[in-house]
Amino acid sequence: MLRKTMIAGIAFFMLSCGNSKNEEKSSESSSIIDNVSNLNKVAGSANKIEETTNKLKKLTPLTNDELKAVVPETLNGLKRKSFSAGGLAVTGLSSIDAEYGDDTKYVKIGIMDGAGEAGSAIVSLMALTLSMDTESESNGTKTKTAEINGIRSITEDTKSDSSVNSSIKFIYKDRYSVSVDGTGYSLQELEAFVKELNLSALK
Incomplete structure (x- = not known):
């Protein structure tokens, strides 16, 4: 069904x-x-x-401490300026967000555990999107599905005369939704941050 x-x-x-x-x-x-x-x-x-x-649906979501292991105090040379875990617990979701850099140039990391009823629904929708070959461009923003570090991902790259922004989203171990957003970083630069994530901490 x-x-x-x-x-x-x-x-x-x-x-x-x-x-x-x-x-x-x-x-x-x-x-x-x-x-x-x-x-x-x-x-x-x-x-x-x-x-x-x-x-x-049958799995138990990770705890906040388990998720914190993925977002270290420094990432690819940038110091972690903030993090937030457990904010979506009331909806049955286990997640963490962290930010690295300063006020003008920074990287945001978002990880959501797909375990449980709510998490599995979100991850399944993302998996559907990743299963398609898509590419689009609008107002200087290019979006496409691609292989990043050997992982099927949704990428976004925005460039203008005054700024550059990018994002990479993917599913890890068929369970975790991972998003990496860079303000002031190109898509190629953002890939280096993805490589530095401690994803092995996600069981």
Whole structure:
């Protein structure tokens, strides 16, 4: 049932996007082809996602102390300026956020445990997005799915004459949602911070 719901939902979303705003016929044809290809990928991944989701529902989320081990006091030379853990506990989610750098150039780390009812639902939706090959560009921001350090990720890179920002989001061990956002850092620079994360602390 979950598999059918996920496929139906993503199919409706993609078809809606592909037919909006009276696009040119050539653009519509290209969009439809891309959507069909992505829908096939989603269908192929749905069984694994459903299986993983059912396993996650039965697991116990990590404690705040266990999550803190992933965000050390310094990261790739930057000192940790703040962190917050347990803020979403009332919703059944186990998560931690940490920030490194200063007020003008900094990196934010966000980690959410997909264990439990609420966490498994969020991770399954992210897994669906990661199963598709997507790429877009709008107002100087490029977004795409790509391999970062051998891990399937969603990347975002924004450049202007005065600033540069980037982000990398991925799922670790089919369980943890990890986001790394850089203000003042390019996508290539941000990859170095991902490598320095102590992800091995996530059991």
